[in-house]
Amino acid sequence: MPRINVNKDVKDLNRQQAEKNREIFLENAVFTINIIGSPGAGKTTLLENILPILAKKYRICVIEGDLETDNDAERIRKANIQAVQINTNGGCHLDAFMIAKELKALDLANKDLLIIENVGNLVCPTGFDLGEDMRIVVMSIAEGDDKPKKYPVAVVNTDAIVLTKTDLLPYIDADIEKMRKTIFEIKPEIKLFETKKASSIYEANELIAHIEKSINTKSR
Amino acid sequence: MHEMSLMSGMFEIAADALNGLPVKKVNTITLSVGVLSNALPDALEYAFYALAENTIFECAKLIIIKAGFTVKCYECGSEFSAYEFPIICPTCLKASYAIVGGDEVYIESIDYEEEKCQE
Numbered sequence: 001m002p003r004i005n006v007n008k009d010v011k012d013l014n015r016q017q018a019e020k021n022r023e024i025f026l027e028n029a030v031f032t033i034n035i036i037g038s039p040g041a042g043k044t045t046l047l048e049n050i051l052p053i054l055a056k057k058y059r060i061c062v063i064e065g066d067l068e069t070d071n072d073a074e075r076i077r078k079a080n081i082q083a084v085q086i087n088t089n090g091g092c093h094l095d096a097f098m099i100a101k102e103l104k105a106l107d108l109a110n111k112d113l114l115i116i117e118n119v120g121n122l123v124c125p126t127g128f129d130l131g132e133d134m135r136i137v138v139m140s141i142a143e144g145d146d147k148p149k150k151y152p153v154a155v156v157n158t159d160a161i162v163l164t165k166t167d168l169l170p171y172i173d174a175d176i177e178k179m180r181k182t183i184f185e186i187k188p189e190i191k192l193f194e195t196k197k198a199s200s201i202y203e204a205n206e207l208i209a210h211i212e213k214s215i216n217t218k219s220r
Numbered sequence: 221m222h223e224m225s226l227m228s229g230m231f232e233i234a235a236d237a238l239n240g241l242p243v244k245k246v247n248t249i250t251l252s253v254g255v256l257s258n259a260l261p262d263a264l265e266y267a268f269y270a271l272a273e274n275t276i277f278e279c280a281k282l283i284i285i286k287a288g289f290t291v292k293c294y295e296c297g298s299e300f301s302a303y304e305f306p307i308i309c310p311t312c313l314k315a316s317y318a319i320v321g322g323d324e325v326y327i328e329s330i331d332y333e334e335e336k337c338q339e
Binding site: 001002003004005006007008009010011013014091092093095123124126127128149152153156157185186188189 | 317328
């Protein structure tokens with residue numbers, strides 16, 4: 001029986017498109033962030049709170065990924081930031097081809113920062129490079145302190161993790177020290193940030209400073 | 221279920237590889253799937269049989285080989301294989317490393333039956 005040795009990675013299809021996207025971002029001097037996390041982890045809330053601050057320095061646009069509805073894009077537009085919505089109609093992740101289709105509508109030549117909020121899911125999106133410069137995984141402490149251990153690929157494949165809702169610590173059984181320890185065990189060089197809402201002010205200063213530093217390093 | 225989209229990419233590459241060959245039917249496709257790919261063998265199989273219907277792959281069998289990942293130690297430079305976390309270098313016992321691969325869904329080979337020439 002004849003055999004043909006193929007020796008090809010199926011993921012190369014997405015990877016090649018991701019490289020094309022990366023070139024487009026570079027040509028337009030746009031810094032791109034891919035945000036990944038479970039449904040309800042606080043991805044959109046994080047953006048609602050940090051984007052108005054970043055918008056004082058940078059021209060921003062957002063791609064929102066969801067199975068259905070444009071609720072999240074609407075939330076971002078309320079902060080006067082351009083947002084387009086991708087509905088995957090059941091698809092569990094965004095891929096590089098879906099992003100490429102949206103880029104024309106975004107006027108990248110006149111933007112500094114593109115934020116992509118992936119479909120709420122801590123598994124599937126982690127395997128798909130979109131061409132981003134930085135990946136941020138958002139995990140709320142309310143999801144349980146075993147999540148980094150249960151989803152190690154999400155931790156391995158990201159530059160930074162944001163632990164959200166830390167103001168809930170007094171009310172739930174989550175050991176944040178255990179979460180921190182597990183995260184660094186899986187990826188020692190990871191950047192870890194924590195956010196909370198204290199007397200109605202969302203605290204994410206360190207994360208914002210890190211994003212600004214990364215944008216400036218790339219554009220130099 | 222990102223296995224469905226991975227599998228449709230798999231068929232695209234497999235059909236490409238067989239293009240121009242005298243294929244009567246495909247018997248087996250062998251995939252090597254890295255543990256960091258987050259692709260579940262059962263879901264890959266389900267997607268395979270669902271998408272193979274009414275194509276030259278319809279009666280083919282899918283063989284999945286589970287692959288670990290290679291780790292390169294930053295401290296002593298040695299390379300070793302791992303399957304789970306946390307990772308500690310077996311040589312210098314440090315935990316400072318880069319992961320090299322392990323997220324692939326790799327098509328190794330395709331076995332097929334040839335169309336016989338009709339003279």
